Amino acid sequence: SCSTRRSVMTTTCQLLAEQLSTNFLSTVPFDTNIVTLPNYLSTNGILLSMCGVMVPSPDDPPCSVPRESTHLSASYINANVGSTRIIPQPVGIVLDPMHVNITCLYPTDAATDIRDNDGCGPPTQDPKYGSKGARRAGIVGRRMARQQIEKYTRENFGDKGWRDIPCTEFFNLPASIANGTAWREREKDPARRNKSDGHVWDQENAYLRLGSHDMADQSMLTDDVCSRLKGGDDSIEFEYKSVEEWFSWELGAFLGHPPCRVEQDTPSFEKHNWWEYSGKCSWQPLEFQQMMDTMKNQFSESSSSISSSRQYTDDSNVNVSLWNEVVAAKPRTVEEERDGIQAVFYVRYPNESEEGLAAARKLAVAEAKRLGDKPVLMMEWQQQRNQQEEDQEEEAKYGPLFTCPADESDEADDDGDISGRTSRGQARIEQGRWI
Numbered sequence: 001s002c003s004t005r006r007s008v009m010t011t012t013c014q015l016l017a018e019q020l021s022t023n024f025l026s027t028v029p030f031d032t033n034i035v036t037l038p039n040y041l042s043t044n045g046i047l048l049s050m051c052g053v054m055v056p057s058p059d060d061p062p063c064s065v066p067r068e069s070t071h072l073s074a075s076y077i078n079a080n081v082g083s084t085r086i087i088p089q090p091v092g093i094v095l096d097p098m099h100v101n102i103t104c105l106y107p108t109d110a111a112t113d114i115r116d117n118d119g120c121g122p123p124t125q126d127p128k129y130g131s132k133g134a135r136r137a138g139i140v141g142r143r144m145a146r147q148q149i150e151k152y153t154r155e156n157f158g159d160k161g162w163r164d165i166p167c168t169e170f171f172n173l174p175a176s177i178a179n180g181t182a183w184r185e186r187e188k189d190p191a192r193r194n195k196s197d198g199h200v201w202d203q204e205n206a207y208l209r210l211g212s213h214d215m216a217d218q219s220m221l222t223d224d225v226c227s228r229l230k231g232g233d234d235s236i237e238f239e240y241k242s243v244e245e246w247f248s249w250e251l252g253a254f255l256g257h258p259p260c261r262v263e264q265d266t267p268s269f270e271k272h273n274w275w276e277y278s279g280k281c282s283w284q285p286l287e288f289q290q291m292m293d294t295m296k297n298q299f300s301e302s303s304s305s306i307s308s309s310r311q312y313t314d315d316s317n318v319n320v321s322l323w324n325e326v327v328a329a330k331p332r333t334v335e336e337e338r339d340g341i342q343a344v345f346y347v348r349y350p351n352e353s354e355e356g357l358a359a360a361r362k363l364a365v366a367e368a369k370r371l372g373d374k375p376v377l378m379m380e381w382q383q384q385r386n387q388q389e390e391d392q393e394e395e396a397k398y399g400p401l402f403t404c405p406a407d408e409s410d411e412a413d414d415d416g417d418i419s420g421r422t423s424r425g426q427a428r429i430e431q432g433r434w435i
Helices: 002-025 037-043 134-157 188-199 213-230 242-255 284-298 305-309 336-341 354-370 423-430
Strands: 044-050 071-077 091-095 101-108 180-187 199-202 207-210 234-240 275-276 325-329 342-346 376-380
Touching: 002 044, 002 342, 002 376, 037 284, 091 354, 101 234, 101 284, 134 242, 180 213, 180 242, 199 242, 213 234, 213 284, 234 242, 342 354
Parallel strands: 180 275, 342 376
Antiparallel strands: 044 071, 044 091, 071 325, 091 342, 101 325, 180 234, 199 207
């Protein structure tokens, strides 16, 4: 009967919520000598992915990998990281690590949709390393790229010179993207930095001349830089740019000058900003613990190391939004997609309106049905309690991360329509995709 089936589903949902909440509390580090990564992630922490476009579409469902994407992007959280370290979207999915093929990792968001090698390579237009960057384009390719950029500029901005065109307009950056604070590794020693990262504007050839040594030397030096970055070596420091300055730097390598005027030429480290990795390195799956250590030691709110390494601010209270990025192979079939998902969840944020929460729940219910009748959980976005009391048990610092709310009468219609929302709830639901 329907009542029996609903009772079984409720029990399954409650057991899953309890198990996931327990997993979240585990802070046992990953040891490659003891356990495989999939088995470790199955019992330690939570592997999740926040859903993208929050308006249901049969062509591009919100909780499925976008058609144009080459991979699945996820994040990992546990009690050390905290439940606040997620992309601020209202709905997400809990992934099953045993059915997800992880390919690489990053300690912050890494703009993997614009990286080579299915999200695990350098930024595609990185002047030195990208497959479509200035160095690999060659002389003819650089001239063709320059012509295309100049044509785009004329068609959209007329006779304006690059100094009169704001980069936010040139790149058509929405606020959610423009607020990113890009970071990348570099040599702390200026002598080594000049050799590996030196560049000058080459007006004659109209591109950014990137160092004087050959590609073989460049490759070997870069591999060393990545190893030292991952190991936390103090010979490496970070360079910071606004996202608009980063994008301008990439295209400027073709032009011999920036394509537009960077308005935010000093990186911002405020609450509305979020970390975006723009370097060429990636962490391999077996380097999971190194990735987590980098996230904690260099980017968490409690870290003092990032304050001392930053060039542009004296503020020691680092409060930039942060989440790591776990890259996995894109599911090839509907069956693979469903096997990789344990549950759909919606998030209760602090001061969330009832209308906004109800809208998020409706969408979660609709997506859970589409993905094979997955359990629907509610996640509590919660700050860690009593952080200063180190000797407290984890259970005392957190309440349950996931709960299994009783069925309500606000389930989505068959077409997944979400109605009756306030403007605040609708604004949250209809956010665009995040890089």
